[in-house]
Amino acid sequence: MPTPPCFVALAAKTVATSVAFVRGIMLQSNVPVNVFTFEAAVAFETMLDDQCYDAWFCRHLHCSQATFQKLLSMLQVHYPTKPFKKYSFERALACTLFHLGLSGGYRKTAQAFGVSKAWCIDNSIVRVLAAMRSTCIALPQNSKAWEDVVEGFSQVRGFPFCCGAMDGTLIAINRPRDFEGWYNRKDHKERFISFDIRHGSWSDTKIFQYSWFGRNIDTLLPRGHHVLADSGYGVSPASMTPYSEKD
Numbered sequence: 001m002p003t004p005p006c007f008v009a010l011a012a013k014t015v016a017t018s019v020a021f022v023r024g025i026m027l028q029s030n031v032p033v034n035v036f037t038f039e040a041a042v043a044f045e046t047m048l049d050d051q052c053y054d055a056w057f058c059r060h061l062h063c064s065q066a067t068f069q070k071l072l073s074m075l076q077v078h079y080p081t082k083p084f085k086k087y088s089f090e091r092a093l094a095c096t097l098f099h100l101g102l103s104g105g106y107r108k109t110a111q112a113f114g115v116s117k118a119w120c121i122d123n124s125i126v127r128v129l130a131a132m133r134s135t136c137i138a139l140p141q142n143s144k145a146w147e148d149v150v151e152g153f154s155q156v157r158g159f160p161f162c163c164g165a166m167d168g169t170l171i172a173i174n175r176p177r178d179f180e181g182w183y184n185r186k187d188h189k190e191r192f193i194s195f196d197i198r199h200g201s202w203s204d205t206k207i208f209q210y211s212w213f214g215r216n217i218d219t220l221l222p223r224g225h226h227v228l229a230d231s232g233y234g235v236s237p238a239s240m241t242p243y244s245e246k247d
Contacts, residue, residue, distance in 0.1 A: 078131075
């Protein structure tokens, strides 16, 4: 059964955020908004099937209850079983998503879920999420997969021979210190297929040239095809850009 686009988008977002977390990138603080505080005795698990909490899941975990359940089933098979743990896997995953998606730090996460500050982030989950990056963020692996992307761009925008879009709309995550250097490539469904992080002082063109995708683009894309980019990138046989405003 095909994976729903919303689940793929959530998985891609979670993996990208986890990679930044594992690499030790410092995160900046945002303004806190409406954080529920649970008593330690209240089971987070009781919220999973209660539809009145769906808006809370969307706001604080950046996914619906249904998507959270799918992510649970996807990750739990890789999660080490430790029966002596005080809290459930469901609560551990919720804490991790809450921490990665917001910027309140360990204290805010622990307060929101009624757990200790030392427990609120389970590194096992973070490692599993980071290990999934090659599964959730990947280029098409065969000609049929590339054809599906090309056909998708043609149907959505009527643009032919297009295999991807660079530097499109970024999803909201905690931004690293060098956030201006975060760039990505997406397919016609706005799913990440490649990303690269460089220093904020680097230009779009320089980041592209030094990225793995940029260095190998001529061999990665089907012959005669290209990706779309904004005017900050240079025109080449493999990248199509508009005229800049100065032109």
